[in-house]
Structures are given as structure tokens and as C-alpha cells.
Amino acid sequence: MKIRIKFSKYGVMKYVGHLDMMRFFQKAMRRAFIPIAYSEGFSPHQIMSFAAPLGVGMESQGEYMDIEVTSMEGMEGAIKRLQETMVEGIEIQGLKKLPESEKSAMSQVKRAAYWIGQREGTAVFQENFFSQKNLDEKLKEFYMYPGEIIVTKQTKRSEKIIDIKPMIYKMEVLKEGIYMEVAAGSTENIKPTMVLKEFCSFHHIPYEEKNIQIIRMDLYTEKDGMPISLGETGEIL
Amino acid sequence: MRKLAFKDEILNRVEKPARYIGNEVNSVMKDKKEIAIRFCMCFPDVYEIGMSHLGIQILYDMFNQREDVWCERVYSPWIDAHEEMKRENIPLFALESQDPIKEFDFLGITIQYEMCYTNILQILDLSGIPLFSKEREEEPIVIGGGPCVYNPEPLADFFDLFYIGEGETVYYHLLDLYKEHKKQRGKRKDFLKKAAKIPGIYVPSFYHVSYKEDGTIQSFFPVEDGIPNMVHKELEMNLQETYYPLKPVVPFLRATQDRVVLEIQRGCIRGCRFCQAGMIYRPVRERDVNKLKEYASEMLKNTGYEEISLSSLSSSDYSHLEELVSFLIDQCKERGVNISLPSLRIDSFSLDVMSKIQDIRKSSLTFAPEAGSQRLRNVINKGLTEEEILGGASLAFKGGWNRVKLYFMLGLPTETEEDMYGIAMLSDKIARIYYETIPKEERNGKVQIVASTSFFIPKPFTPFQWAKMDTKEEFIKKARIVNHAMKEQLNRKSIKYNWHEPHVSQLEGVLARGDRRVGMAILSAYKKGSIFDAWTEHFQETNWLEAFMENHISIDFYTTRERDLDEILPWDFIDTGVTKEFLKKEWEKALKEQETPNCKERCSGCGARKFGGGVCYEN
Known part of the structure; x- marks a missing residue:
């Protein structure tokens, strides 16, 4: 059973x-x-x-x-x-x-939801980064962008060039942080930090990993293209 | 939520951050406001090694049973964390409370092998505790225990006191004494003075050593009134009723010993003349088999471990081994738990047990003849004959095994080239037995024999404590002779020969039989950056060679020099129960190639009978 x-x-x-x-x-x-x-x-x-x-x-x-x-x-x-x-x-x-x-x-797992925000008690990550007024618009601009977002992914043996654009399903502001739904699982998988990094580079904002905290919110499978929580x-x- | 001593940034940077977070199943949290004594137990090696040690688990459990004591743990920060702590000025902390060690009342360090001595200095240094005991005031009382304290002299300047013997007996007494002292806001020295009168406690600062011109000890005596001349080892004679940690701490990381450990007995009846454990833990005391069965069930339940192992010296000599092992096999099958056996004497019983719990094709047999010839095995009193080895091997080959591990030592007293050849010849004879006993069509491939040699290091409180140790060059030469002899054997293709580099052995030799003067070299080596000397990849020989040179310490004085029987040895002030007279007699018998029967066959009058129990009274 x-x-x-x-x-x-x-x-x-x-x-x-x-x-x-x-x-x-x-x-x-x-x-x-x-x-x-x-x-x-x-x-x-x-x-x-x-x-x-x-x-x-x-x-x-x-x-x-x-x-x-x-x-x-x-x-x-x-x-x-x-x-x-x-x-x-x-x-x-x-x-x-x-x-x-x-x-x-x-x-079954196809998608993961993450929340990324400021880590408590640390120096502010890009002053007011997570609370900037137009963050929502910037996020939209990024994931609605019609072009490709090409990254080089390091695998154990080689480097792979991929377009992560279709792997980002959702990005929005949530509680002084960013909520995102991205591809996860054995066929397609991207790290939330990679998405954040690309977002920053898209908007020419310097990126620094050390003062952020990441919480995985949930994991989803897909049915008829719709996410269903595991x-x-x-x-x- | 507990707050960690390391900030996220560091924990994200270091290898295996789980080493530093505590929070393990069965770890003990208390409210420090309600505690009179804070004790931090330390194993001066990396977490995964330290967490494998049964002794700390016993004392941790025993101390935490007291409401007025909170015992916590600390291990050596790995090199990456060490550097972070140095750079960011983070004081070493205990895993449970994450509080600095410096705030504790006691820092107890178990000293299991000589190669951890620089790690002891690392612990003190990172804690911000002065390295020399004489410079300490408000800092924790630093106490050492474990097998290496049977010669604590190289570490004498760094410890406030040593506990010599088994921890179960007088620790409560020591803690009570401290509690009283703390209440009265007494002086550190007064506490140490009172502690020195507790049996088994040695306070090195109360003793003076003087040396002769030739470098040997002239005299060793207490310099304060009422301090005993001799320190008598403590041991627990009532193993049936004493503490056993039924809820051991279960690490998240895979520890070296990642299983329930059942200690079945202490001591060894065998009396191998090179073996320190066989002498200092006398007399043999067995645990009650019914109690052990209860412990096993209880511990498996409390930890969820998937494996259980038995621990003792020479487990085959435990009287109820068969009963215990059958019980465990039945119990474990039900729960999906594996049993890992200690190396047992190979006979029909052990082979039967092994076939039940291991995959024969994957497991191997282990023999430790230690020496290649019967003559030399008599010298070291290894009661194992060639017939027994070959008979055991033959039985095992018929049972389907075809892998054999053999352990030998090079550099034993009186060793000749013939003995070295004997190692190769014995390996070959075992291979021959295989090809003779097992018909070609029944063979599961070739027999695989792995013979390993380590280098003999004379240890205090053994009959070989006076013996000469070989130089590095002699060791290498001997290993080459064995290697060459292996190549001449008929079955050379079935035999693999391994030997270790002798540099570490040489250092271990100096530290094992060192005196107080050696301490300065340990300090110099640490200052040069030596830590984790027990880890081959981190051992830096040049640091040590320079350290000895700068402190005018001759390696040969401590290693290759054969001691006179009437020389005052640095550890002579300790009474282990086994008399020096007995050790002398054994040394002389060794040179005459005479054997001594084991404790179950006949009492040889070693002196341990005075403890009034154990094997001495069982027959």
C-alpha cells in the first residue's frame, strides 16, 4: 500500500x-x-x-x-x-x-514553487530590492518577455545551453519577496537562484546570492497543463 | 528556535554544515538557568569520528541524568570551519546550547590516539582558553581521559587534571566537589588540590620532574602536601548495574560507527605483549547477557538504527556470545536490522553466524596473526597457531568464502628476516589451502588474500614498554623485504600486500612514550599549522621535524632507544593494577620466546586480581 x-x-x-x-x-x-x-x-x-x-x-x-x-x-x-x-x-x-x-x-513532479526574500538579520540585499515599488512590473516584464532567456547550465560532464523562459510559469511579489513557479523534476529543472540571477541581469541589477533566503512552498504535478499539488x-x- | 553560533553565510560556505548545528535525535537540551555545572565533552577529531565514540555517549548520558549538570558536546571544527572561526573571531561553541566553551565549568577531552594531540590545542585555542594550564584563571577546568592518559606526560602542561581509568566511578564525586567549590567561590588551585586526592585523578601541576644528564628521569614527586605519590587507575567492577546510554545521540551525518553499539565486556584475557588495551583494562569483566538483550531492544527502539554491532576486545572470548548473537539474529530479522560482527576467531560457530548475516561472496575472513612465524608469535604471546589459521581458512573455503584479510606487524622485538619471509609464506600457505581444498569446478574465481603490515610502536604499560622501536629507514627496508618475498611465492597473483608509510608511526612512537619535554614540540607543531595529523592528507611531517629540532628533542631518544629495566619511565607514577614486576617478567619471557597462558586458563599473577572481581575470580 x-x-x-x-x-x-x-x-x-x-x-x-x-x-x-x-x-x-x-x-x-x-x-x-x-x-x-x-x-x-x-x-x-x-x-x-x-x-x-x-x-x-x-x-x-x-x-x-x-x-x-x-x-x-x-x-x-x-x-x-x-x-x-x-x-x-x-x-x-x-x-x-x-x-x-x-x-x-x-x-510526477513537474513544477516547484519558491519564495525568495531577504534573510533575517543580514545587510540589505540591494537596498530595498524586495520592497521596491515597481518590482511587480519588473517581474512581469521579465517573464512576459517574448524572447528567449539563454543560460549555460553546468552538468557533471558538460555545459548545456538552454532557454529557461518556458520553464518559468509565474513570478509575482509576495510578502516582501518574490514568489515563483518554475519547472522541476527529472525532465526539466531550474534552480530558483538561477531565475533570480537572470532576472537581475535582465534589469541590469547587480546580483548577490549571500543575503537571500529561499523557501520551497510546494511541489506540483501537471494534469492537462494545470498544476496540481502533490x-x-x-x-x- | 535555537540560534546558531555560525551565521548562515558561514554554514552555506563550509563542507557538511550539519557538523555544527546539534539538534540530533536524543541530544539533551536543558535550561541553563537551572543548572549548577556546565560540562562540555570533547572528542578532538571531526564530528563523524567523534560521534562514533561510545565512551562519550556513556558519560553524556550519565552526566545528564543529574539535574544539576548539563553535559554538551564539541568536536574539532574541520579545517574550513577552523579558518572561518579564526578569520571572524568566533569562539568555539558547544553543539547543544551553541554557547562558547569558555563559559563552561568543565571541558572534558577524551584522548583516544596520539595523533590527535595538536587537535587538543586547536580546541583550546579556538575556545579562547590559554593553552597552558598555569595561565588559566576563570576558564573551564580542562580534564583529559581515555587510553592516552596512561601516559599523559606529553600533555601535562595543557591539562588541569587527568582522569585515569573508567569514567563511571568517581566523576560524580568530582562534580560534587566542584559544586561545593563554586558555591564557596573557592580558588582554582584549591579545587585542584582537593581533586588530586580523589582516586584516579592526576593533577600534573602538583608534580615535579627532574632529569639526569643522559636525559632520562632522575626523579618524579609531588610538590604539594597531601598529594599522592601514585595515581591508581579507576575501574567499574560492577558492569551489570552501571550506566548504559539507552538513548544515544543519533547523528544526521553518517558517522564512522553509524549504528547501535553494544559493549559486551571490558578487558581481554589474551595478554598479547604488544597490546596496551589488553593490559590497562584488566581484569576482564563481562556484561550480563540478559541485560544486553534488553539494551539491544531498547536502543534499537530509541534510535531507529538499521544496524547493531558488538564491541569489545577479543569478542570470541565472551562466554555468552552464541546466546547473544542468536538472539540478535532473531530480533533483527523482524525489524530489518543488520548485525555487524567484530572480528571473531574463525571456527564453525562464527562461520555459521557469518553465513546467516552476510553475503558470503562479498564478505571476507579476517585473521590477525600479527607475526609471520610461530617463533615470533610466541615472543608476542599471540596465542594463535599456524594450524588454527590454516584450519579456519580451510573450513571457511569449504563454506564458500574466498576472500581473506591478514594483519601483521613489522618491527616487533627480536624480529629476523626469517620472520618477515614468514609473512609471505603464511599468506601463500593460505592460498594453497584454497586450491587444495576446493576442486576447480566449485571455485568462485581465485582466492583473494590481502596481507597488511603496520609498524610496531611500543606502548606504555605493556611488556614491550622498554623495547627499541625501528627507525623509518628500517621500517621501509623491512616492508621491501616482505614485498619482495611476496613476489617469490607460488600464489603471488592471489596475494595483495599493503603497507603504510612509516612517518606517522615514528611520531606516534615519540608521543606514546614521551615525557613532559615533548609537550613543547606539540605546541610548536600546532603553531606551524599542524592539525588533523591522524588524517594522512593533512599530516605534515616537516612541521614536526622542525618542532622537535627547535625544542632540542631527539626522536631517537624516545623511539629507538631500548630502556634499562631500572629506568624511571614517565608513566611510572600510574598504577594500573598490573605490576611492573609482571611486565618485566613478561618482557624477559618474550625474549626467551616463552608463552604465557590466557587468564581463563591460568592466573599468571599480573596484579589485577587485587580489584576483587572479573575473570580472576570466575574460574
Whole structure:
């Protein structure tokens, strides 16, 4: 039986990387007596997969992982049990039973929403950058721009030249910061910092990464070209 | 939300920022306003190494059981973080509260190997604590423990006190004493004076050493009234009832020892003459098997670990090993937990167990003959014969194994070229057994034998404490002889030979048997930028050679010089229970190639019987 778990990650936990988060949750499953299924073989591992790795230093309000469990009886009260084994900075937001035909979160994810703003207690990133009056217009100007926005993307082996324009779905001002929806997942994926950097260069604003903070707001799949949050599917446990 | 000592900018820059954030499962948070004593436990190496250490987990748990104490942890900041801290003037902090170490009452440093000595200075330096104990006033009391304090002399000037022996026994006493002292706003020196009277506590500043013209020790004595002449090691005789950390801290990062650790016994019955642990932890004391079963279940539940391992010296000698291992196999299967076994004596029992929990094709057998010939194995009292090794190997090959690891030492006392050839010959004999026992059609490829040699370093409180250590050049020559001999063997293509570079061994040799004068060289090396000496890629030999030269310290005096039996050794003021007379007798027997039976066969009168328990009274 497939279960999707939604959680948030914030505070000091943003410094725990993706692989270590996986190991953290593997242990949490045991501490919370979740009847998780194991693979066969001499060193069996839990059947668990994450929707999309989150970069070190980023917070998130919408992280997802899918697990396979062996019994639904053992899932009673699971959300409470799991929550009790968490540390400060990781919160379980919801547990849902997925239809058996549901594809994994990892293969479904198509878009990610991010919020980028000023990091607390740091020198101001480009004076009044996030609160400038015409920021909204500048954003619109950028993502409505009819031409291409070409960037060079470093991969492990080579450099790739791509147009990121079609990968930006939305950009707007939100709470003294920028909200954006961009392509994510295995086929197309861009980092929010890259978008911000291109935005700055588009408007000839100097770009500096160090005083910003990024929060991933949610992850989406697509149905008929429309975004659907990964948290939508399944029945609440 | 906890506030971190490092700002985001630094954490985003350094490698593995999770090393510095604390917040791990089972880490202990307290309200510092309600605490009388703040203790910071330190393992002076990088987080992933330090978090693997059971001793700190035991003491962390034990201290935090007291309501008046908050025990926290600190590890060596990695080189990138070290540089950030130096540049930005950030004082070293404890992981839990993120408060500067300098604000603590105690800084307790576990000293597990000689190559971490410069990291101890790094910890003090980054904390803003004066390196020399005599220059400290309001700073934390710096206390050292662990196996290296059986010769604490090279570090004597940097520590306020050393705790010699096992931590379970007198730490509470020390903490009570401190609490009283703090309440009365007493002077640092008065506290140290009282502490020095607690058994097991050594306050180096209360002792004076003088030297003869030839550089050996003339005299060693206390310079204050009421300070004991000898410091007696502390040990926990009641292992059944003592503390065990049932909720160990679980790191986010993958630690070297990333699993539940079950300590099954302390001490070793074997009496190998090169082995310090085998002497200083006497007598052997076993833990109760039923308690261990409870601990295992409880710890797996509290941590969620996917693996459990047993820890002890010579685990095959634990009386209830079979019962414990069968229990764990049953328990672990249900929970999807793996068992990792310590190296066991290869016999039908251990092979049966191994086949149940490991993939035979991927696992290997381990033998530690330590020496290549029976003659030399008698010298070192390694009670392992060639028949046992070959018999074990043959049994294992029939069971489907075809990988063997062999561990040897070069430079052991009385070693001849024949002994070195013996290493190659024994490796070859094992390969022959494989090809003789397993018919061609049943073989799963070639046999793979990996033979490794390390260099022998004489350690205090062993029968070889008087022995000459080889020079670097001699070591290299010997490794070449072995390598050459390997190439002459029939099955050379099945054997791989590894040896380490001898530079680190030489330094370890100086520090292991060093005296107080060596401390200045440690300081010089640190000032030249040496830290993480235990990490091959960071070890800088030239720093150390210059440091010894500048401080007029002869490496040979500490390494290649054979000591007279009546010489005062720097560590002679410590009483481990094992008498110097016994060690002398063992040294003499070694030279005569005579063996000594193990503690279960017969008592050889080492002196540890005086502790009134353990293996000495079990038979």
C-alpha cells in the first residue's frame, strides 16, 4: 500500500542535506513503528522515495516522500507517532493513502514553487530590492518577455545551453519577496537562484546570492497543463 | 528556535554544515538557568569520528541524568570551519546550547590516539582558553581521559587534571566537589588540590620532574602536601548495574560507527605483549547477557538504527556470545536490522553466524596473526597457531568464502628476516589451502588474500614498554623485504600486500612514550599549522621535524632507544593494577620466546586480581 507523507523543513534543519534526510526518515520509520515494506536480499532497505531533493540551506513548506507499507492497521495513529519522533525543524504536515495505480512523487513532479526574500538579520540585499515599488512590473516584464532567456547550465560532464523562459510559469511579489513557479523534476529543472540571477541581469541589477533566503512552498504535478499539488492526491489518514 | 553560533553565510560556505548545528535525535537540551555545572565533552577529531565514540555517549548520558549538570558536546571544527572561526573571531561553541566553551565549568577531552594531540590545542585555542594550564584563571577546568592518559606526560602542561581509568566511578564525586567549590567561590588551585586526592585523578601541576644528564628521569614527586605519590587507575567492577546510554545521540551525518553499539565486556584475557588495551583494562569483566538483550531492544527502539554491532576486545572470548548473537539474529530479522560482527576467531560457530548475516561472496575472513612465524608469535604471546589459521581458512573455503584479510606487524622485538619471509609464506600457505581444498569446478574465481603490515610502536604499560622501536629507514627496508618475498611465492597473483608509510608511526612512537619535554614540540607543531595529523592528507611531517629540532628533542631518544629495566619511565607514577614486576617478567619471557597462558586458563599473577572481581575470580 502506498502512502504519501508531506513535511516541512525549517530552522537549523535546512543544513541537513538530502541523503542525510533520507537516513533520518529511515530511522524515524523504525522509531515510530511504521509498518514500512523492505526490499529483499541480504541488506534489505526500506521502500521510500523523495519527490525532489532540496538544496542544503533551503527551507521548505512542501516536501513529499512516498513509502510502501505492509498493513493499514499498523498505520493507525501513524501521523502522531511520526510527529513524536521528529526533531525541531521537521514537521509532518499530512499522511495520505495513494491509489495503488499512483505513480511515485519523484516521477510526477513537474513544477516547484519558491519564495525568495531577504534573510533575517543580514545587510540589505540591494537596498530595498524586495520592497521596491515597481518590482511587480519588473517581474512581469521579465517573464512576459517574448524572447528567449539563454543560460549555460553546468552538468557533471558538460555545459548545456538552454532557454529557461518556458520553464518559468509565474513570478509575482509576495510578502516582501518574490514568489515563483518554475519547472522541476527529472525532465526539466531550474534552480530558483538561477531565475533570480537572470532576472537581475535582465534589469541590469547587480546580483548577490549571500543575503537571500529561499523557501520551497510546494511541489506540483501537471494534469492537462494545470498544476496540481502533490499533496492533493489520495485520502487523508 | 535555537540560534546558531555560525551565521548562515558561514554554514552555506563550509563542507557538511550539519557538523555544527546539534539538534540530533536524543541530544539533551536543558535550561541553563537551572543548572549548577556546565560540562562540555570533547572528542578532538571531526564530528563523524567523534560521534562514533561510545565512551562519550556513556558519560553524556550519565552526566545528564543529574539535574544539576548539563553535559554538551564539541568536536574539532574541520579545517574550513577552523579558518572561518579564526578569520571572524568566533569562539568555539558547544553543539547543544551553541554557547562558547569558555563559559563552561568543565571541558572534558577524551584522548583516544596520539595523533590527535595538536587537535587538543586547536580546541583550546579556538575556545579562547590559554593553552597552558598555569595561565588559566576563570576558564573551564580542562580534564583529559581515555587510553592516552596512561601516559599523559606529553600533555601535562595543557591539562588541569587527568582522569585515569573508567569514567563511571568517581566523576560524580568530582562534580560534587566542584559544586561545593563554586558555591564557596573557592580558588582554582584549591579545587585542584582537593581533586588530586580523589582516586584516579592526576593533577600534573602538583608534580615535579627532574632529569639526569643522559636525559632520562632522575626523579618524579609531588610538590604539594597531601598529594599522592601514585595515581591508581579507576575501574567499574560492577558492569551489570552501571550506566548504559539507552538513548544515544543519533547523528544526521553518517558517522564512522553509524549504528547501535553494544559493549559486551571490558578487558581481554589474551595478554598479547604488544597490546596496551589488553593490559590497562584488566581484569576482564563481562556484561550480563540478559541485560544486553534488553539494551539491544531498547536502543534499537530509541534510535531507529538499521544496524547493531558488538564491541569489545577479543569478542570470541565472551562466554555468552552464541546466546547473544542468536538472539540478535532473531530480533533483527523482524525489524530489518543488520548485525555487524567484530572480528571473531574463525571456527564453525562464527562461520555459521557469518553465513546467516552476510553475503558470503562479498564478505571476507579476517585473521590477525600479527607475526609471520610461530617463533615470533610466541615472543608476542599471540596465542594463535599456524594450524588454527590454516584450519579456519580451510573450513571457511569449504563454506564458500574466498576472500581473506591478514594483519601483521613489522618491527616487533627480536624480529629476523626469517620472520618477515614468514609473512609471505603464511599468506601463500593460505592460498594453497584454497586450491587444495576446493576442486576447480566449485571455485568462485581465485582466492583473494590481502596481507597488511603496520609498524610496531611500543606502548606504555605493556611488556614491550622498554623495547627499541625501528627507525623509518628500517621500517621501509623491512616492508621491501616482505614485498619482495611476496613476489617469490607460488600464489603471488592471489596475494595483495599493503603497507603504510612509516612517518606517522615514528611520531606516534615519540608521543606514546614521551615525557613532559615533548609537550613543547606539540605546541610548536600546532603553531606551524599542524592539525588533523591522524588524517594522512593533512599530516605534515616537516612541521614536526622542525618542532622537535627547535625544542632540542631527539626522536631517537624516545623511539629507538631500548630502556634499562631500572629506568624511571614517565608513566611510572600510574598504577594500573598490573605490576611492573609482571611486565618485566613478561618482557624477559618474550625474549626467551616463552608463552604465557590466557587468564581463563591460568592466573599468571599480573596484579589485577587485587580489584576483587572479573575473570580472576570466575574460574
